[in-house]
Amino acid sequence: MMNNSAHVLPRDKGAAPLDFVIAVMAFLAALALGASLIADRAAAGWQSGLAAKLTVQVLPPETGDANAGLQAQIQAALDVLNATPGIAHAELISDTDTQALVEPWIGKNNLVSEIPLPRLIDATIVPGEEVDVAALTQKLKQAAPSALVDDHSRWIGRLGALAGAVRYSAYAILLLIAGATAAAVSFATRAGLSAHHEMVELLHQMGALPSFIARTVEWHYFISALMAALAGTLVAAVLFLGASGLESFGVEAVPFLPPLSLKWTEIPWLLAVPAATAAIAWATARISVLSVVKAIY
Amino acid sequence: MVRFENVGMRYDAGPEVLRDVTFVLEAGSFTFLTGLSGAGKTTLLKLIYLAEPPSRGLITLFGRDLATAKRTALPALRRRIGVVFQDFRLLDHLSAFDNVALPLRLAGKRVSDYARDVEELLSWVGLGDRMNSAPPTLSGGEQQRVAIARAVVARPDLLIADEPTGNVDPEMGARLIRLFSELNRLGTTVLIATHDRTLIETARAREMRLVDGRLVELRASAA
Numbered sequence: 001m002m003n004n005s006a007h008v009l010p011r012d013k014g015a016a017p018l019d020f021v022i023a024v025m026a027f028l029a030a031l032a033l034g035a036s037l038i039a040d041r042a043a044a045g046w047q048s049g050l051a052a053k054l055t056v057q058v059l060p061p062e063t064g065d066a067n068a069g070l071q072a073q074i075q076a077a078l079d080v081l082n083a084t085p086g087i088a089h090a091e092l093i094s095d096t097d098t099q100a101l102v103e104p105w106i107g108k109n110n111l112v113s114e115i116p117l118p119r120l121i122d123a124t125i126v127p128g129e130e131v132d133v134a135a136l137t138q139k140l141k142q143a144a145p146s147a148l149v150d151d152h153s154r155w156i157g158r159l160g161a162l163a164g165a166v167r168y169s170a171y172a173i174l175l176l177i178a179g180a181t182a183a184a185v186s187f188a189t190r191a192g193l194s195a196h197h198e199m200v201e202l203l204h205q206m207g208a209l210p211s212f213i214a215r216t217v218e219w220h221y222f223i224s225a226l227m228a229a230l231a232g233t234l235v236a237a238v239l240f241l242g243a244s245g246l247e248s249f250g251v252e253a254v255p256f257l258p259p260l261s262l263k264w265t266e267i268p269w270l271l272a273v274p275a276a277t278a279a280i281a282w283a284t285a286r287i288s289v290l291s292v293v294k295a296i297y
Numbered sequence: 298m299v300r301f302e303n304v305g306m307r308y309d310a311g312p313e314v315l316r317d318v319t320f321v322l323e324a325g326s327f328t329f330l331t332g333l334s335g336a337g338k339t340t341l342l343k344l345i346y347l348a349e350p351p352s353r354g355l356i357t358l359f360g361r362d363l364a365t366a367k368r369t370a371l372p373a374l375r376r377r378i379g380v381v382f383q384d385f386r387l388l389d390h391l392s393a394f395d396n397v398a399l400p401l402r403l404a405g406k407r408v409s410d411y412a413r414d415v416e417e418l419l420s421w422v423g424l425g426d427r428m429n430s431a432p433p434t435l436s437g438g439e440q441q442r443v444a445i446a447r448a449v450v451a452r453p454d455l456l457i458a459d460e461p462t463g464n465v466d467p468e469m470g471a472r473l474i475r476l477f478s479e480l481n482r483l484g485t486t487v488l489i490a491t492h493d494r495t496l497i498e499t500a501r502a503r504e505m506r507l508v509d510g511r512l513v514e515l516r517a518s519a520a
């Protein structure tokens with residue numbers, strides 16, 4: 001039956017603009033979908049990266065032998081950290097690294113080594129475990145009064161908010177484009193159908209069932225929308241994969257910005273675009289044909 | 298087969314095109330419908346082949362009262378009717394062969410089963426060498442013959458032909474009438490709207506004439 005119906009429809013004439021519109025809309029939708037995937041991944045990456053670390057700052061004591069006092073407090077802090085459940089290991093950031101960190105603000109000169117800089121301890125948290133920061137702060141206060149714990153929660157919160165904003169913007173854009181695509185596809189499908197009006201009426205007059213008439217038309221629109229949307233998505237996929245090529249060429253993205261490319265494993269998600277496009281074209285064609293047939297006696 | 302009782306028809310708010318039309322087409326009958334241009338012949342045929350519902354009156358088709366028949370029952374009735382439209386209504390993107398095969402395809406038949414029948418029929422109406430031509434490349438008379446072949450190919454129970462010989466020469470006209478007579482002999486009820494007097498004289502069948510929207514019986518079946 002399907003074979004029978006497939007041959008009744010004219011081969012496309014003048015459908016190229018429709019295919020082009022669908023391809024472009026699919027391209028944009030795939031870009032938005034890819035962007036939302038990247039935003040998702042980046043948000044997760046930022047948060048887990050920061051949440052996996054703790055920083056303890058040890059200030060030089062203001063009284064007594066600054067250096068000796070500092071060393072004692074650092075050792076005490078390290079001991080506390082290493083004894084804290086959930087912390088994999090704690091490590092003092094070396095003098096040179098500390099100086100490198102402040103260099104942008106203070107400049108590179110001998111003066112730096114003479115200024116009593118606070119020292120930083122970098123603690124790595126066992127993946128998946130949580131550290132009781134309040135208890136840790138308590139303990140450190142006793143063992144090393146001039147140590148300050150920073151669990152990055154402020155940064156995590158801010159980055160989370162930023163990532164959320166990026167992600168929801170991408171979703172909103174995706175939604176808008178999906179809506180526009182649906183409208184364009186259904187509009188174009190209806191326009192195409194008016195060219196087939198004569199045929200629809202004739203088949204109806206000959207006693208074809210509405211479902212048969214719909215089938216002759218809907219698969220045609222399903223296939224051509226699928227092909228056009230695949231073409232648009234393919235271009236977007238090539239762009240996303242190509243972006244990783246740029247990075248490996250040394251065109252580094254701004255630090256902190258996520259890589260602008262998709263992984264191979266993420267590309268299949270983009271197939272949702274042609275699938276949805278084809279489904280929209282199919283449904284629109286079917287609904288339009290059935291309503292046309294219904295309007296005839 | 299077809300029964301009209303006091304059928305009236307008007308298009309939208311226009312004047313009444315058909316008034317109190319009453320007649321019966323017996324199963325297996327052969328009837329001509331005549332009348333001046335604009336008399337309402339096509340309109341009457343449309344009511345029979347279920348292209349329009351009547352404005353009033355009762356139509357019974359194949360023993361079914363159309364007023365009470367469900368919409369979903371109509372396609373099955375339409376499939377039993379072969380129609381030669383006054384304006385042919387061929388599908389331009391299909392070959393002559395595929396146009397003629399359309400009713401068979403709708404009936405779910407396979408090309409292998411009907412290919413020979415379609416080819417034979419097209420040869421019979423003189424289009425054996427134009428089978429793969431698209432309608433726009435055919436002459437008016439050739440298109441008309443494709444339309445006729447399409448109407449008769451599935452051996453319908455009822456054949457409705459609207460001016461089927463308007464575009465062909467007298468010899469071809471006589472040949473087409475033989476085709477209709479042959480179909481009628483095999484059991485199809487035939488109703489032909491025409492202006493062609495010679496056609497009516499040769500077939501010597503019943504003639505109904507539309508005058509001022511009313512039906513006048515001119516000649517009972519000669520047979």
Ligand SMILES: Nc1ncnc2c1ncn2[C@@H]1O[C@H](COP(=O)(O)OP(=O)(O)OP(=O)(O)O)[C@@H](O)[C@H]1O
Binds near residue numbers: 341
């Ligand atoms: N779809 C329509 N809408 C409005 N009026 C119509 C429509 N079809 C036909 N008419 C009118 O109905 C009347 C009868 O038309 P119809 O086509 O039935 O005549 P006819 O007898 O077939 O004429 P002809 O011999 O020229 O084919 C005409 O006055 C015509 O203008």
Ligand SMILES: [Mg+2]
Binds near residue numbers: 338339340383459
């Ligand atoms: Mg007419």
